[in-house]
Amino acid sequence: MVKSQHSQGSQAPGLLADVPICMETLFIMTYANRLNHWAVVRLLPNLQRVTIARFHKRSDADGYVQALRRLIPDATFIVVFDLGDREI
Secondary structure, X not given: OXXXXXXXXXXXXXXXOOOOEOHHHHHHHHHHHHHOOEEEEEEEOOOEEXXXXXXXXXXXXXXXXXXXXXXXXXXXXXXXXXXXXXXX
């Protein structure tokens, strides 16, 4: 656990003030986010979109889209490769 730079009784300002900071968890979360490049996106009217799920393998994303299309036949779902905020 990483202790805040504030005095022992104070909390860091912001939404996560009550959540203890753990550098291991922060590293694992960012690394895990970098692994999931395939995103299932639902297309909405007026050029809007909603990311439904992210996957490591394209075949997993395709299978998820097949299931979604059976459950919600009127919606449009696509699989996209998302690099995120990486610099190329």
